[in-house]
Amino acid sequence: PDPPEDAEVVARSGRSVTLSWVAPASDGGGGLCGYRVEMKAVATGEWRLCHELVPGPECVVDGLAPGETYRFRVAAVGPAGAGEPVHLPQMVKLDLGPAHCTPCLSLPAPVFLTELQNQEVQDGYPVSFDCVVTGQPVPTVCWFKDGRMLEEDDHYMISEDQQGGHQLIITAVVPADMGVYRCMAENSMGVSSTKAELRVDR
Known part of the structure; x- marks a missing residue:
């Protein structure tokens, strides 16, 4: 399949982000099974699978480390396997956030x-x-x-x-x-x- 389109981070919290995208223009003729979502911490530089098969065009990635910077990519998966991924354009850094600072x-x-x-x-x-x-x-x-x-x-x-x-x-x-x-x-x-x-x- 072609890469998904319009991928973006639509929300984030202290330890999670919500990703959204649009289905690819072409599914390769065999239909879509779902989407594979990967992430990498900029400090390590290694891509890691966080969702093997997401059924729809949105997912939540949780268990992230506050203070770390992450990149994400999403690939459409068809019967023959995953296509080329689309890389989300922005890096995401989750803030440490002072626990006692109510005004913040x-x-x-x-x-x-x-x-x-x-x-x-x-x-x-x-x-x-x-x-x-x-x-x-x-x-x-x-x-x-x-x-x-x-x-x-x-x-x-x-x-x-x-x-x-x-x-x-x-x-x-x-x-x-x-x-x-x-x-x-x-x-x-x-x-x-x-x-x-x-x-x-x-």
């Missing part, structure tokens, strides 16, 4: 007050994706297209303001820009994301 427990994880909206634009024209996110501490924000992290260049303009507003501008859209765009916000209390699709008219 009330700090909010990132929340999108305004989410991304699907866009349709004509080839050659600019387009923007806008969102507003809040959280304490102030979250770090990254942009992705089809799971690949975007960096600012002549094609992509990325900006933010003091009120939590974030914007991605594609200066001149081409057909290859079609796909799913995601804004991911992360702070020490959690991670959240919003996504939207771009369609290009020729």
